[in-house]
Amino acid sequence: MSSTDEHDAAAKESGLDQGVQVLEANDGRKAQESELVHIDYTDKEERQIVRKIDAIVLLLFACIYMFQYLDKIALSYAAIFGLRTDLHLHGQEYSWASSIFYFGQFAFEWVGIYLLHKLPIKQVVGVSIVIWGAIMMCLAAANSFAGLATVRFFLGLAEGAVAPAFVILTSFWWKKKEQPIRVATFVSANAMAQIVGALLLYGCGSIKNASIKGFKISFLLAGGITILLGVTFLLVIPLTPATAWFLTPRQREIAVYRVARERASFQHNQFDMQQAWATFKDPRLYLVFLWAVLVCMTSVVVFGSIVINGLGFSPFRTLLIGLPGPAIQLLTIWLGVIGIWFFPNGRGIIQCLLILPPWIGCIMLYSLPYADKWALTGGYWLATCNSSVFVVNMSLIASNFKGHTRKTIVSFAYFIGYCVGCIAGPQMFLATETPTYPTAMRACIGLYAVYIVAQVAYLALSYYENKRRDKLAAAGDDSAIPRPASDEDNRTDLEDLSFRYVL
Known part of the structure; x- marks a missing residue:
């Protein structure tokens, strides 16, 4: 039996219908076409599934989105707590420290899209989150504009694949009509990042007699939390709804089917x-x-x-x-x-x-x-x-x-x-x-x-x-x-x- 046949048999044994293959095919994981088998389910069943997905997947996505934005605006808070004077920033150097992040993000976008097509999306995103958390912590070690700009550039590189990956992952879990509310939740997380960042630096800046400045402590703390989020993402988020640990076997069938029927045009994915x-x-x-x-x-x-x-x-x-x-x-x-x-x-x-x-x-x-x-x-x-x-x-x-x-x-x-x-x-x-x-x-x-x-x-x-x-x-x-x-x-x-x- 080929590896493909073994996978198909395992899917049937676990109670999943051929919608799983459709979903995987649209993600580039399988080459052949699959028929989408119809499943009857009630609105109540669907609402229960969406509530579970929102409680686990959306909540963690929003937390990650919040800390990704916190990384970007960390300079704004650090600037008034001594970053510009400690790093001897002059002229437009602060502005360039902000801009250079997006040079890194744009540069890695091309590589990120390739990785998202060649490797499991969950692993690409999870590893990227852990790496960007580690780089975020490195901001505490910068002592000049050159060091700050270098770390910011690599921070942009590490985050380059995350934004497009979230677009793909959103289409895995929610139907088209459900997606605008989830996008609004992600954007709301950006606003929450500003509140959390302000309170974080307020607390770190209040630490007396510390060996390093409060804004550097905030970089270390935010980076450490980001690494924890990355590990949590790898452990908690399923690869697809077909393997969702928090859904029953029938709920997995429905979760796959309700999205797969909107994404059945995988044969059109060629340029x-x-x-x-x-x-x-x-x-x-x-x-x-x-x-x-x-x-x-x-x-x-x-x-x-x-x-x-x-x-x-x-x-x-x-x-x-x-x-x-x-x-x-x-x-x-x-x-x-x-x-x-x-x-x-x-x-x-x-x-x-x-x-x-x-x-x-x-x-x-x-x-x-x-x-x-x-x-x-x-x-x-x-x-x-x-x-x-x-x-x-x-x-x-x-x-x-x-x-x-x-x-x-x-x-x-x-x-x-x-x-x-x-x-x-x-x-x-x-x-x-x-x-x-x-x-x-x-x-x-x-x-x-x-x-x-x-x-x-x-x-x-x-x-x-x-x-x-x-x-x-x-x-x-x-x-x-x-x-x-x-x-x-x-x-x-x-x-x-x-x-x-x-x-």
């Missing part, structure tokens, strides 16, 4: 040059890229502690005063989710509305006099609230792009834009302009205006294309009549005239 060429000619691709660049360039979080500290508050008060910022972020993220839920075809308008709070915050930081310290602090709180836009961005990408190759290219373009924006954004914050950074705020104000123009352009293209297809359908063109999407249909949204764009 399609025709789809690629059509996508590169589509202006929507470049608008999506521009969204990511603009949102990341306008992030002020890395410089938040410096802004508040520069207004005359002590380091410890700075940490506490900064806490309402991420709290408002959480509020806007879930307002965005609620908006999508009630107005699924109004996502472009929702994005434009979500841009208003951070846009107003930047205007306040730019225009208010230095003497209005609490008003400036309120402006900073608002300026941090652009994370909610990511949830709507991901939702639009998932809903409006069809075809495996086309969707892959668009998603990758968004990630490239993310890295470009995170690299370029810190360079707008000139060291000579602390604490309110007027040049950066002026740039952010302009970039938000460009973002709204880009969003309106995307909406206009989609709206008029929908109208054109409606006219074709009204004129008797059967191919343009709206109908439910088929998982076996690998036509792009450009080719499928029955498709309608979400606005």
